[in-house]
Amino acid sequence: MQRIWIDTDTASDDAVAILMALRWPGVQVEGISTVAGNVPLEMCSRNARTTVELCGKVVPVFEGAVRPLLREPYWAFFFHGPDGMGGMNYPEPKTPPQETPAVEAMIQAFRQSPGEITLITLGPLTNLALALALAPDLVEKIPLCIMMAGAACTVGNITPAAEYNVWVDPEAARMVYLSGLPLVQVGWELCRGEANLNESDYQYIRSLDTIYGHFTLDCNRQAIQTNREWLGDPALPLPDPITMAILLEPGIVRRRSKHFVDIETISEMTRGMTVVDERNVTKKEPNVDVIWEIDIPAWKETLFKTLR
């Protein structure tokens, strides 16, 4: 049994990633912590609980940071819809959030089972940064942290230089990146191009006619529409589900290597850029396992397995 903890700013693609973990045999989701990011915290919490209930599971959902450490929040309604779920307006979940604050719950979980629980982060790194500040010993207790974060040696999505999760709370990201935790960076570039879901993928997913398949496309309908109108691209990028797929099926990774990665926090133009020292010119100890390439058919098959 693989035990995992999901930290998420739950909106459309996060929801699909959560679904994948809940549907994957042999994986136990110990807890879900929510953080303000794509949408405000209450909405993340609600969307996470909606997803858990859709899968017929019982997983505690904790509420964490309501805003980035220093910067002002920047919501991504334009991409995720007014409810963060493509405007589907799913009914209020029956389960309330846990009363324990997310940061406290994370510290408790990792201290109770040191070395046992893999952490996956799908949103800004605010909760994890706060947890590490309160409990520096977590560095020894979290065996692996897989992050949907950054853009390795390529363009960003929210700015030309930066990926949204890192950009929105760059100071928190810097705290995490320099903390000594064993980190895996899954950059947003891995969901581009052929890795996007395309029209034939949509048709296949609809043809499955399962609640999971319909949910996957429904809650992402704003993302599909925005992508089409904004970029003229009818495809759907799914960075969080790709990150989850790498956790569930590490074999889909085609190329990875360890490097020193630091976060730009000073410049406004390149704020939140993940600066990867690919050629080791700084001679600093590598701190991040950077994923460069995945097997695209295998990633899609990993997703489809959880939707059938």
Next chain:
Amino acid sequence: MPRKILIDCDPGIDDAMAILAALHSPELEVVGITTVFGNADVENCSLNALRLVELEGNDQIPVARGCQRALVVPLESVGTHVHGLDGMGNTNLPLPHGQLDGRHAAEFIIEMVQTYPGEITLLPIGPLSNIGLALRLEPGIVPLVKEVVLMGGNIYAPGNISPLAEANIYHDPHAADLVFRAGWPLTMVGLDVTTKTVITPAFLERLYAVHNPVTRLLERIQPCYQQFHQEVFGMDGSFHVHDPSVVAYLLQPDLYRIQQMPVYVETEGRGLGQTVADGRRQWAERPLINIPLEVDEAGVLELLFELLTRPVSPSDVGTPG
């Protein structure tokens, strides 16, 4: 009713004087002490906080250990060249017998503020990491805190740890910025007044002539601090009164002339940790901060002398360290 204060500190030689003065004041009730890295590493600062509460039998006051480093900037150095490796002037005092509170300082601060809404005055006299962390863990504490009176920063006076920055702010500028923009009643007792308040060898001679556990401890730890002020500022045995000024301001604010301005903290580059007052409101709106700019030096020194030498009732006195 004495006023409830929570001291967040990095003792630290001047922290020791501030804490002991506060403990001697009948107008103040120290509800807890939280520790942070700064003048020494957080382990030594925490041991010192325990020693200070135990000095005169105040063992009931909880001491909670806090951050061992700044929130964002990697730690480069602590102030052991000023305060000694042990934070107490390399005096290697006996270990305290008490235990630290199990909670992290930031959690302790949040719980105390929530337990006594509207009553707690925070007295941060070290880097502001614990307070910044508490603000982000529980933003709801802001309206529940009565007031924050901190030692840190400099508006017109030059810096001390760098040409531009004061040490407490410099050690965690990001946390300091969170504290300055939080929107609670905040007074910044900075170098503008603390460097105009000078304890001289004559003052110390008068102080040490009064025998109590406090003056005996101060006599032991102070020489390291005097030596630093001699080497860096050529002060011939005198030194600036930084942290104790916060206690003086709290008890007798009329000893200071204050001005109210918004304050920004520089978080990057050569000016790291510099506190910048926006006197003409040319930048976006921020809450006004009380900034003491002038001080009745003799008044402050007299108040501190009175506090430190004030007899405590024998039942309060435990075994001196």
